[in-house]
Amino acid sequence: MKLRLDPRTKLFLLLLSNMTLFFHVNLITEVILVSILLSLFFFSGRYKSGIRMTLIYGFMVSAEFLIIPYTEGVFLNFIAMFSVGIRMMLPCVISGAYAFSTTTVGEMVCGLRKIKVPECIIVPSVTIIRFFPTIAEDYRQIKNAMAFRGIASGKLALLRNPAQSLEYILMPLLMNSNNVAQDLSVAAMTKGISMPGIHTSMTELRMTAADGCCMLAGVMPFALYFGGVL
Amino acid sequence: MNKTNKLTVPDLISIGVFTALYFVLVTIATFASVAIFPGFNNVVLPAFCALISGCVYTLLVVKLQKFGGISVMGIVMGLFFMISGHFIISFAANIVMGIVADCVAKVGKYKSKKWIILSYVLFSYGLFGPVIPMWFMKDAYVANLVARGKDAVYIAELFANINMVTFVLAVVATLICALVGGWFGMKMIKKHFVKAGIV
Numbered sequence: 001m002k003l004r005l006d007p008r009t010k011l012f013l014l015l016l017s018n019m020t021l022f023f024h025v026n027l028i029t030e031v032i033l034v035s036i037l038l039s040l041f042f043f044s045g046r047y048k049s050g051i052r053m054t055l056i057y058g059f060m061v062s063a064e065f066l067i068i069p070y071t072e073g074v075f076l077n078f079i080a081m082f083s084v085g086i087r088m089m090l091p092c093v094i095s096g097a098y099a100f101s102t103t104t105v106g107e108m109v110c111g112l113r114k115i116k117v118p119e120c121i122i123v124p125s126v127t128i129i130r131f132f133p134t135i136a137e138d139y140r141q142i143k144n145a146m147a148f149r150g151i152a153s154g155k156l157a158l159l160r161n162p163a164q165s166l167e168y169i170l171m172p173l174l175m176n177s178n179n180v181a182q183d184l185s186v187a188a189m190t191k192g193i194s195m196p197g198i199h200t201s202m203t204e205l206r207m208t209a210a211d212g213c214c215m216l217a218g219v220m221p222f223a224l225y226f227g228g229v230l
Numbered sequence: 231m232n233k234t235n236k237l238t239v240p241d242l243i244s245i246g247v248f249t250a251l252y253f254v255l256v257t258i259a260t261f262a263s264v265a266i267f268p269g270f271n272n273v274v275l276p277a278f279c280a281l282i283s284g285c286v287y288t289l290l291v292v293k294l295q296k297f298g299g300i301s302v303m304g305i306v307m308g309l310f311f312m313i314s315g316h317f318i319i320s321f322a323a324n325i326v327m328g329i330v331a332d333c334v335a336k337v338g339k340y341k342s343k344k345w346i347i348l349s350y351v352l353f354s355y356g357l358f359g360p361v362i363p364m365w366f367m368k369d370a371y372v373a374n375l376v377a378r379g380k381d382a383v384y385i386a387e388l389f390a391n392i393n394m395v396t397f398v399l400a401v402v403a404t405l406i407c408a409l410v411g412g413w414f415g416m417k418m419i420k421k422h423f424v425k426a427g428i429v
Contacts, residue, residue: 014312096313120242120298124306127246128253135254163414170285171422173251178293178428181247185240194239 003043007111009211010099013037016218017091025222029230030091031061032221037094040214044102053094060087105129106203114205123193127184134180135173142172237298248290249303253310255283256357273396277403280354284411285418287350292419292429295340297332300349304328304356311359320359327356347412354408358400 017037020030034057041050063083103111105126112122151168152158158165192199224230237245259279266274290299308324331353338345423429 018312099313120237120302121305121309123239123242124246124249124302125309127243128250128306128310131247131250132254135250166282166285166414167418170282171418174285174289175422175426175428177247177251178244178289181244182240184247185243188239188243 002045003040003210005040005044005102005214006205006207006211007099007103007107008115008205008207009214010095010103011111011115012215013040013218014092014095014099016222017095019222020091021088023225025225026230027061027064029221029225030088032224032230033218034091034094036214036217036221037091037098040098044098046098046101049097049101053097057087057090057094060090104203106201107205110201110203110205113199113201123188130184131177131180135177138173138176139169142169145172235296237296237302241294241296241299242302244293245290245299245302246306248286249306249310252283252286252303253307255279255286258282273400274403276354276357276400277407279357280351280404280408281411284350284408284413284415286415287353288346288412288415289419289423289429291335291340291346291349292423297336300332300335300353301325301329304331304353307356308359323359324356327353331356343416347409347416350412350415351405351408354404354411355401357404 017033019025020033038050038054038057041047041053060083063079064087067079068083108129109122109126112125146168147153152161152165188194221230256279259282260275263274263278290303304324304327307328308321311320311324331349334352335346335349338349340346419429
């Protein structure tokens, strides 16, 4: 059976991985936390992204030991930026990717409501997720229309006249967004989004033993670090 | 348009739609600045974003004409930065700058061009949130390099100088780019939306 975590647990793990950055924990603590996070990918059946993330993180950690001691000068600056600077952000990126790729919109709404996020934050957030594919679709159409009119065709054509490109791409997008916003409002109102009272939900969330285990596993490296074991 | 001063559900959905566009532009700007200025991408990023996303912001302000819109946008941006794995400070920066920008735009009653552009400049500084750790983490960087056997003085020289200068540079660049971006946005809105009677 595949692991399904509660969105609240994912949020908690996200906050935990932020803590690694905040407290500048040492490498070993970070590695333990990241391995826990990475194992979640595999338990949830996301093997591909799990392997990709593991490779990236493994490469950065090994770069710190294998490459940095043997480089000098400006090049060192770049490598250091890469392996130290970006590596420190990776725990957040990994847990973010996990939360993002395994949560459905329904779960997210339900989770946000459970932790008492006001409705005025939930509605725009859900709209954003709903709207991303629309933007991609619109952009494709605009590109086609532009090619048809012979505007900015060719590889670097968009860069040659940046102000014009910006206008020609962004304005139709904005126009359309404006319309879509109206359509979405009508659709949402029809489904009773602005009704007073408590809304029912298709998705039921419950904290399970797995959630508890994950939270505990996430806290453990920090406890060990602050306890002075690591 | 609704007469009430409170944000209604259609307003919130508009905010969501425009924030999505804004977020996409920020993402594009991130990739572009990594590709064009590798290594210095964190310095150029806020400025670059400010330059291209003026239209989105100004259109939202002009369309909504209510207090709270920009604040909600800032909060939601922060939330998405956080979920997509940015440092938690970016959350705070976006909220604070969102609310401040909202207040500034309110002074001009969401109509005055000057105040809207000024509020856009302030809002753009919210984009510093995801970038701040680069300056903030300097110590960790240096400590790490020292641990790898690099000369501490050399490292300090390498980083201290660059960091202070780049920080000021980034602030100034963002100011200029946000002014240009806001001005461009207002111009575009006048050209396309006011004429078409949408706002």
